[in-house]
Amino acid sequence: MQNLTTKLLAAAALVAVAGCAKKAPEQLPPPPPTETTPAPETSQPTGPVGSTVVPGSKEDFLQQVGSDRVLFATDQYDLSGEARATLDSQAAWLAKYPNVRITIEGHADERGTREYNLALGDRRANSAKNYLATKIDAGRISTVSYGKERPEVAGSDEGAWAQNRRAVTVVITGM
Amino acid sequence: MKLFRTLLIAAAASAAPLPALAQSITVDITGGISSPMPIAIPSMPTPAIAPTPAGDTAALGRQVAEVITNDLRNSGLFQPIGPSALGQVSFAQVTAPDFPHWVGTGAQALVQGFAQANGDGTITVGCYLYDVFAGTEMTRQGFVVSPANWRRAAHKCADTVYTRLTGEGPYFDSRVVYVSETGPKTKRIKRLAIMDQDGANHRFLTNGQNIVLTPRFAPNQQTIVYMSFVNDRPRVYVYDVGSGRQRLVLDQANMTFAPRFSPDGRFIVFSMAVNGNTDIYRVPATGGAAQRLTTSPGIDTAASYSPDGSRIVFESDRGGTQQIYVMSADGSGQQRISFGSGRYATPVWSPRGDLIAFTKIGGGFRIGIMAPDGSGEKTLTDAWQDEGPSWSPNGRVIMFFRTAQGSGKADLWSVDLTGVNEKRVPTPLDGSDPAWGPLLP
Numbered sequence: 022m023q024n025l026t027t028k029l030l031a032a033a034a035l036v037a038v039a040g041c042a043k044k045a046p047e048q049l050p051p052p053p054p055t056e057t058t059p060a061p062e063t064s065q066p067t068g069p070v071g072s073t074v075v076p077g078s079k080e081d082f083l084q085q086v087g088s089d090r091v092l093f094a095t096d097q098y099d100l101s102g103e104a105r106a107t108l109d110s111q112a113a114w115l116a117k118y119p120n121v122r123i124t125i126e127g128h129a130d131e132r133g134t135r136e137y138n139l140a141l142g143d144r145r146a147n148s149a150k151n152y153l154a155t156k157i158d159a160g161r162i163s164t165v166s167y168g169k170e171r172p173e174v175a176g177s178d179e180g181a182w183a184q185n186r187r188a189v190t191v192v193i194t195g196m
Numbered sequence: 197m198k199l200f201r202t203l204l205i206a207a208a209a210s211a212a213p214l215p216a217l218a219q220s221i222t223v224d225i226t227g228g229i230s231s232p233m234p235i236a237i238p239s240m241p242t243p244a245i246a247p248t249p250a251g252d253t254a255a256l257g258r259q260v261a262e263v264i265t266n267d268l269r270n271s272g273l274f275q276p277i278g279p280s281a282l283g284q285v286s287f288a289q290v291t292a293p294d295f296p297h298w299v300g301t302g303a304q305a306l307v308q309g310f311a312q313a314n315g316d317g318t319i320t321v322g323c324y325l326y327d328v329f330a331g332t333e334m335t336r337q338g339f340v341v342s343p344a345n346w347r348r349a350a351h352k353c354a355d356t357v358y359t360r361l362t363g364e365g366p367y368f369d370s371r372v373v374y375v376s377e378t379g380p381k382t383k384r385i386k387r388l389a390i391m392d393q394d395g396a397n398h399r400f401l402t403n404g405q406n407i408v409l410t411p412r413f414a415p416n417q418q419t420i421v422y423m424s425f426v427n428d429r430p431r432v433y434v435y436d437v438g439s440g441r442q443r444l445v446l447d448q449a450n451m452t453f454a455p456r457f458s459p460d461g462r463f464i465v466f467s468m469a470v471n472g473n474t475d476i477y478r479v480p481a482t483g484g485a486a487q488r489l490t491t492s493p494g495i496d497t498a499a500s501y502s503p504d505g506s507r508i509v510f511e512s513d514r515g516g517t518q519q520i521y522v523m524s525a526d527g528s529g530q531q532r533i534s535f536g537s538g539r540y541a542t543p544v545w546s547p548r549g550d551l552i553a554f555t556k557i558g559g560g561f562r563i564g565i566m567a568p569d570g571s572g573e574k575t576l577t578d579a580w581q582d583e584g585p586s587w588s589p590n591g592r593v594i595m596f597f598r599t600a601q602g603s604g605k606a607d608l609w610s611v612d613l614t615g616v617n618e619k620r621v622p623t624p625l626d627g628s629d630p631a632w633g634p635l636l637p
Binding site: 098124131132133134135136137139140141143144146147148151165166167168170171172173174175176177 | 380381382383384386407409410425428429430451453454467469471472474495497498511513518541542555557561581583584599601602604628629
């Protein structure tokens with residue numbers, strides 16, 4: 022019990038520090054909410070106004086952009102028209118919140134060797150990064166490849182593989 | 197500390213085998229499994245039952261015979277008749293076999309021996325090989341080990357028998373490091389694990405907190421180089437087996453992966469992805485500046501040294517698809533060697549230098565071999581997804597991993613160069629990325 026209390030106190034301290042840090046950029050992001058509400062998990066109304074979603078947050082990103090991910094053809098890393106449209110919507114959102122940093126996670130389907138797929142995932146993540154970097158500061162974007170080690174869908178068919186060949190944009194909070 | 201000593205039991209030991217025997221009883225390793233040699237391995241008696249921390253010497257003598265039986269069976273070249281199917285041999289018979297009896301069992305060769313406790317806390321395992329029809333001794337050796345290392349004495353005896361009857365180098369007294377896997381396909385937990393080549397003495401080295409991939413032994417086997425996703429930054433680390441500590445090999449932001457030691461242990465060759473382009477580099481194993489070896493805009497990865505350290509085989513998609521290339525160890529003279537249909541990945545140079553094993557992609561994923569000049573290509577396995585070959589210390593057996601369609605569960609398998617003797621390697625959980633170490637010192 023004592024340990025738990027200590028942890029909670031530590032967490033409260035971190036929140037306070039984060040609150041201070043947010044004051045640094047004067048005018049850019051909208052003010053943080055005054056009350057601490059638990060992060061909403063259930064589906065939210067599509068309208069941004071009046072929602073409990075914090076603007077500039079992970080949840081806000083997922084609601085506002087076309088998709089958090091772009092998909093690729095087998096053994097390819099070039100961006101389709103659909104992928105570019107998705108990244109355009111991400112770039113527009115990111116332009117509104119210039120303090121937000123992102124990591125792009127590159128993935129491959131299981132039908133490749135392990136080492137090659139790590140390199141292929143890196144290619145895909147960088148393909149998305151390079152496109153976004155024409156619209157926002159490249160310094161805000163980091164990449165990581167998971168190769169075929171973290172599939173989104175477990176199946177061994179073309180439908181599953183198509184969803185696993187992806188580059189996923191993840192908003193980093195607390196930066 | 198020297199845990200292991202080899203000694204000749206008697207001056208009469210045949211340092212030079214008799215030519216007549218060499219002709220009378222040998223195993224043809226190239227002919228496949230047409231006729232595995234029947235060989236009898238009775239339980240090894242003890243001159244006096246004595247307790248040891250690993251059990252008494254009578255029990256050890258039986259277990260040693262069982263391990264030898266299992267090793268020889270796994271090689272695919274023998275049809276062993278083990279201790280469970282044979283009666284007890286007296287200590288006096290170890291050096292004076294009842295040959296007419298053994299002729300009756302159908303065995304062509306006979307392995308006998310003994311387990312003896314020495315005064316100093318060690319045990320001696322005696323190992324004798326006989327030609328049953330000729331009624332003669334072919335070789336004998338003794339192994340002094342601490343009782344905890346009794347399995348190594350058994351593997352050494354099996355290696356002695358294998359080497360004497362096939363003319364090939366030994367490989368049973370060796371270990372494997374690999375990636376132990378468990379959990380659902382989308383969230384697999386991957387841990388480094390180490391074990392004897394037959395699956396015994398299994399031990400986990402990492403706790404599964406980070407994804408770990410592609411472990412490879414250093415030549416001295418005291419360290420393992422591998423890739424870990426520590427802090428979600430996939431990079432190459434060196435793990436010290438003795439202390440359990442790990443060290444980042446190259447401190448920079450890019451992904452580094454697919455590492456492997458040079459045969460002299462002085463360098464680590466690896467791949468690094470920079471802005472979507474993957475090339476091969478090498479770095480001194482003790483740390484320092486990395487030297488870039490390839491500059492193609494394609495994916496250059498899976499580098500593996502020739503056993504003399506002068507050349508490196510690797511895969512590259514610079515020509516459009518994954519193919520195998522060879523270059524000098526300094527990166528000069530890059531030359532494609534694979535020209536068959538399909539794609540080629542993860543080339544690994546045999547410790548004998550005569551062959552390169554690889555993953556062949558086309559329809560399925562299969563394990564294949566070819567000469568270093570690209571000639572003599574041969575496919576050894578046929579399953580939905582086999583990949584990641586690794587050579588036995590004698591270059592006669594290849595371990596790899598096989599992934600199941602759908603579930604994504606992977607297991608370790610071995611196959612010999614004939615492609616006929618394919619066996620699953622037992623592991624407590626699922627397994628991938630095996631790396632077979634050199635013969636133990």
